[in-house]
Each structure stands twice: as C-alpha cells, then as structure tokens.
Amino acid sequence: MGRSRVACYYGVYGYNALAVFDTWDQTLDCRKYFKNVSYKKFSTFSEAEDYAIEGFIDQVYSWQYTFDGDIPEHLVVNKIVLKKNM
Secondary structure, eight states, X not given: OOOOOOOXXXXXXXXXXXXXXXXXXXXXXXXXXXXXXXXXXXXXXXXHHHHHHHHHHHHHHHHOSOOOSXXXXXXXXXXXXXXXXX
16 A cells, blocks of 8 residues: 655745745755745645745845835646745
C-alpha cells in the first residue's frame, strides 16, 4: 500500500514578487525570480496566501517607501505575481 500525499502549500515572497506553490520542487525552481526570497510550508492554501501577501507588503515597504501598485487580495496556486505587473 502506497503512502498518501498530504496536501501542503508553500507561501513565497520577495520584494519583487509573491506566489503560492503546491510542490517543493516548484518552490525551489522559483527562487531565481525572487529578490530576497522567503518561503514557508503550510497545511492550507489560505495560510500560505496570507504569509505571502503579508510578507510581500512588509518587504516592499521596507525596501521602497512608495508603492502605487495594487497588491492582489487573492493568489492563484503555482502562479508568480511580479511587482511590476501590479
């Protein structure tokens, strides 16, 4: 009998982007797109999303005092949101 896969999500952010991934491999692969990357594993999408959005907000305002973009209220799994596209 095989092991069942436990669902997990990885909240990821840097000062230039944010995302939520559902595999560790994707999380590692994305690092090249993020500046000053941080990531953490969660058991729910909602927790990972909150971590990514809140971390991004903290980073963007600590690196840059003005930001006139629209920070997304919700993220899509496995899709990177770049600051320049906000």
